[in-house]
Amino acid sequence: MPNPIIRNIPNAITCCNLISGCIATGYAFMLNAKMALIWIIIGAAFDFFDGMSARLLKVSSPIGKELDSLADDITFGFAPSAIVFSQLSVMDYPAFLEPTRQFLPFIAFIMAAFSALRLAKFNLDERQTTSFIGMPTPANALFWGSLIATQTQWLESSPWMVFVLILLLALCCWLLVAELPMFALKFKQWGWKGNEIKYSFIILCAVMIILFGFIGSFSIIIPLYVIISVFTQFSKANDSNNK
Numbered sequence: 090m091p092n093p094i095i096r097n098i099p100n101a102i103t104c105c106n107l108i109s110g111c112i113a114t115g116y117a118f119m120l121n122a123k124m125a126l127i128w129i130i131i132g133a134a135f136d137f138f139d140g141m142s143a144r145l146l147k148v149s150s151p152i153g154k155e156l157d158s159l160a161d162d163i164t165f166g167f168a169p170s171a172i173v174f175s176q177l178s179v180m181d182y183p184a185f186l187e188p189t190r191q192f193l194p195f196i197a198f199i200m201a202a203f204s205a206l207r208l209a210k211f212n213l214d215e216r217q218t219t220s221f222i223g224m225p226t227p228a229n230a231l232f233w234g235s236l237i238a239t240q241t242q243w244l245e246s247s248p249w250m251v252f253v254l255i256l257l258l259a260l261c262c263w264l265l266v267a268e269l270p271m272f273a274l275k276f277k278q279w280g281w282k283g284n285e286i287k288y289s290f291i292i293l294c295a296v297m298i299i300l301f302g303f304i305g306s307f308s309i310i311i312p313l314y315v316i317i318s319v320f321t322q323f324s325k326a327n328d329s330n331n332k
Contacts, residue, residue, distance in 0.1 A: 095146055095148065096146075096148045096150075098142055098146060098148070099139045099140070099142045099143035099146065099148060099149075099153055100139075100150075100152070100153055100156055102135050102138050102139040102142055103135070103136075103139040103153065103156050103157050103160050104156070104160070105132075105135045106132045106133075106135035106136045106139065106157075106160040106161070106164055107132075107156075107159065107160035107163050107164065109128045109129070109131045109132030109135060109164055110128070110129070110132050110160065110163035110164030110165070110167065110168045111163060112128045113125040113126075113127075113128035113129045113132065113164065113168035113171075113234075114163070114167055114168045114171045116128060117168060117169075117171035117172040117174070117175050118171055118174075118175060120175050120179065122172050122175070122176070122234060122237040122238040122241075123238040123239075123304060125168060125171070125172050125234055125238075126172075126231070126234030126235060126238050126304060126307075127304075128168075129164060129165070129168055129169070129227075129230050129231065129234050130231070132160075132164035132165070132168075133164070133165075133227050133230075133231070136157070136160070136161060136164070136227065139153075139157060140157070154212065158205075158208045158209070158212060161204075161208055161226055161227075162201065162204055162205045162208055162226070164230065165204060165226035165227050165229065165230040166200065166201040166202075166203075166204025166205055166208075166226055166230075167198075167201045167204075168230060168234075169200065169204075169229060169230040169233040169234060170197045170198045170199075170200045170201040170204075171197070172233055172234055172237050173194075173197035173200065173233060173237070173254065173258060174194045174195065174197040174198065175194075176237050176241075176244065176254065177193060177194035177196070177197060177251065177254060178190075178194045179245075180244065180245055180248075180250065180251050180254070181245065181247075181248040181251075182248055182251055183248045183249060183251075184248075186248075186251065193251075196255065196258070197258065199258070199262060200229075200233075200258060200261065200262055200265075203261075203262040203265045203266055204226045204229065204265060206265070206266055207223055207224075207225075207226055207265040207266055208226060210222075210223070210266065219273060219275055219277070220270055220271065220272055220273045220275075221270070221271040221272075221273055222267075222268060222269065222270055222271070223264060223265055223266050223267050223268070223269060223271070224261070224264040224265050224267075224269075224271060224315060225271070225273075226265065228311050228314060229261050229264070229265060229311070231307040231310075231311060232261070232307055232308055232311035232312070233261070234307065235304060235305060235306070235307035235308035235311075236257075236308040238304055238305075239301075239302075239304060239305040239308060240308060264315065269318070269319065269322070270318065270322050271314070271315070271318035272286055272287065272290075272317075272318055272321065274287055274290070274291070286317065286321055290313075290314065290317060293310075293313065294306070294310050297309050297310050297313075
């Protein structure tokens with residue numbers, strides 16, 4: 090049996106993910122979406138390595154799984170909700186909506202609840218070992234951080250943009266829990282055959298990063314990820330019906 094220090098390495102990394110999410114939230118409330126996004130990305134790195142370290146050290150545990158979901162909801166649920174909350178707090182509103190300014194921004198935290206639901210479903214859903222059902226919470230967090238960090242001028246171009254933000258919020262909440270298959274960048278083998286979509290998407294991501302920069306690219310990459318996933322699923326369903 091591994092000694093206590095080795096056994097708790099993955100949990101320590103998960104806690105670093107949680108702390109990163111807390112820092113991201115702090116920056117979000119200070120209206121610094123760019124720094125909030127950077128800490129979300131740091132949290133995503135810790136999220137990747139906690140699972141990897143647990144597998145390498147063979148110390149997976151039920152408490153680690155529960156802790157991972159809690160950390161993920163902070164970093165990928167609460168932090169992006171705080172980013173949206175802060176943006177809604179400073180945007181211009183149409184005159185008839187101005188009396189709701191002190192209440193309306195709190196609608197953003199619905200996304201944290203949907204993120205928690207998404208994570209709970211993921212933990213219990215045996216269909217999601219090689220792909221996802223619904224949009225992964227890290228993808229959602231990266232989208233919002235990138236959008237608000239780089240598109241503030243567009244979001245504040247008109248008082249009516251508040252409705253665009255709320256509609257996007259509602260759409261993302263639905264995508265988090267939708268019964269919509271989405272591909273994952275998990276490889277059983279490294280050949281091109283069978284991985285065409287994954288490799289093509291990685292190349293597309295590299296192009297977007299070159300064109301729009303690392304921070305700005307996620308607001309384009311994530312919608313493309315959703316569109317490609319929907320198109321792939323539609324094509325598979327079509328092929329199945331034609332057989």
